[in-house]
Each structure stands twice: as C-alpha cells, then as structure tokens.
Amino acid sequence: MTDTVGKIERVERLRVSDSVAAQLVQLITKKSYAVGEKLPSERVLAEQFGVSRSSMREAIRGVEASGLVSSSHGVGVFVVSNTVHSQSPPDLLVFEDFTVPELFEVRRVLEGEAAALAAQRLTPTTGTELKSIIEQCADPDLTDEEFVTLDVELHQKIAQASGNGLLSTLYAGLEPLMQEYSRRVIALPGRREHAHKGHIKIVDAIVARQMKQARAAALAHIRDVEHDIAKRMAKPST
Structure with missing residues (x-):
C-alpha cells in the first residue's frame, strides 16, 4: 500500500473562532464597546455568540493580536483601540456592516447557481465576452486594481x-x-494567480455547458479564497 500521507496537503479553512473574532472586531470598531471598557467574561461571550468557550478563547486571542483589546490575567479583557490597522489579519475579515464569512455564505448561494444556470443558458455572444475577460486578466502588466475591476466584471457577467x-x-x-x-x-501571496486559475475553470465549464462542473468550479473558487485568507490568519501579526 502506497504511503500517501506525505503527499496530502492540509486544506486550510476559516475556523469558527475566526468568524467570532470578525464579529467581535466589528462590534469594537463600531464602538459598541468603548476604549477602556471591559468585555463580558469569556463564558458570557461564548453564550452570546453560541460557541464553545475554547472557540471564544481563540477568538479573543485573535482580536488581542490585532491590538484592539488587551487581557490582564485574573482581571479581564479591555478594549484599548477602536481602529483596526490596515493589512492586519482582522482587516481581511471585517467590513463596516458585515463580515467576510457572511459574504462567503452569500457568494456560495449566488455564484454557484449563477454559474450552473449560465452553463445552461449561455449565448454565443456572452461566451465570447467571458473569454475576452479571461484573456485580459492574463496580461501580466495589469495592475492589481485593473485585475480587481475585471474580476468583478467577470462575476457580474456570469x-x-x-x-x-x-x-x-x-x-x-x-x-x-x-x-x-x-x-x-x-x-495575499498567490491570490491573483489562484483567482485567475479559478476563473478559467469556471468559464471553461460554462462555455462547455457543463452545469455541475460550473457550479463546482464556482464553489471551489470561493473555497480557494478562504484557503488563502485562512493561511494569512494563521500567521502571527507583524
């Protein structure tokens, strides 16, 4: 029997604690908790968020690493800032009115079915337009901002x-x-390349009118983003 353990790459996924940390950061940055205010106990927070105490503990550690809170053993956790610094891990998970895990949930619902239906109902004109966007995205001279614009255009076109x-x-x-x-x-390291490869798989399946493959490619594309964010979240803040 061939030993395949060493060949298997662990799939990184956002954890429950990441989602909880994102929500907690959102509460702090929206000033539901003021600077200097003590957070509820770990037990109370775990009950409020509906998670285990271990997940809550990990979430608090993540928020503390961002510089928003500071813990004092035997005293509690206090808010020390209401501002998340750009490029810190929580900045990848929180927006003003929603969290990225929430966005992923919506994207899975919309994009998976959009890709499947596009494969079923594609017109020759739209197929040509999708291929054109893919070709433009392959240009190595594109700025990241230009790539992002094409990225959003592609998903909207689908x-x-x-x-x-x-x-x-x-x-x-x-x-x-x-x-x-x-x-x-x-x-994020490799994100642009990963995104482009994912886009190619989605468009290829749509153009081939393969509904199941198109849906699977769209969902895999979203999982790949989650993978890259999870890897960044796992690294210590610098």
Whole structure:
C-alpha cells in the first residue's frame, strides 16, 4: 500500500473562532464597546455568540493580536483601540456592516447557481465576452486594481448570463462590497494567480455547458479564497 500521507496537503479553512473574532472586531470598531471598557467574561461571550468557550478563547486571542483589546490575567479583557490597522489579519475579515464569512455564505448561494444556470443558458455572444475577460486578466502588466475591476466584471457577467434577472440584480447589489473585498485580498501571496486559475475553470465549464462542473468550479473558487485568507490568519501579526 502506497504511503500517501506525505503527499496530502492540509486544506486550510476559516475556523469558527475566526468568524467570532470578525464579529467581535466589528462590534469594537463600531464602538459598541468603548476604549477602556471591559468585555463580558469569556463564558458570557461564548453564550452570546453560541460557541464553545475554547472557540471564544481563540477568538479573543485573535482580536488581542490585532491590538484592539488587551487581557490582564485574573482581571479581564479591555478594549484599548477602536481602529483596526490596515493589512492586519482582522482587516481581511471585517467590513463596516458585515463580515467576510457572511459574504462567503452569500457568494456560495449566488455564484454557484449563477454559474450552473449560465452553463445552461449561455449565448454565443456572452461566451465570447467571458473569454475576452479571461484573456485580459492574463496580461501580466495589469495592475492589481485593473485585475480587481475585471474580476468583478467577470462575476457580474456570469450572473447576467444566468438569464435570471433577479439573481443578476442581487449580485449587482454586491458589486461595491466585492470591489472593496477584492482590493483587500489581492495582495495575499498567490491570490491573483489562484483567482485567475479559478476563473478559467469556471468559464471553461460554462462555455462547455457543463452545469455541475460550473457550479463546482464556482464553489471551489470561493473555497480557494478562504484557503488563502485562512493561511494569512494563521500567521502571527507583524
């Protein structure tokens, strides 16, 4: 029997504690907790968030690493800042009114079905447009900002290709969030290359009119982003 253990790469995923940390950071940055204020106990917070105390403890450690809170053994955890510094791990998970784990949940619902329906209802014109965007994204001279613009355009075009006007309208409402989110994650190591490879797989499946493969490629693309963010979250803040 061949030993395959050494060949298997562990799949990084965002943890429950990451999602909780994102929500806690959101509360602090929106000043639900003021600077100098003591947070509720770990037990109370765990009950409020509906998670285990171990997950809550890990979440607090993550928030503390961002510089928003400071813990004092036997005394408690206190808010020391309401501002997240750009490029710190929590900055990858929190926006003003929502968290990235929430965005992922919505993207899985919308993008998976959009890709499947696009594969079923694709027109020759739209197929050509999708291929054109992929070709433009392959240009190594593109700036990250230009790549992000094309990235969002591609996903919006796929939503339009679904032939479902409501789905397209819903996705269009996400466009400003997608732009901001993509700008934050594009600088992660390998993110641009990973995104482009994911886009190619999605478009290839759509153009081939393979509904199941298109849905799977769209969901894999989102998991890949989660993988890259999880790897960054696992690294100590610098």
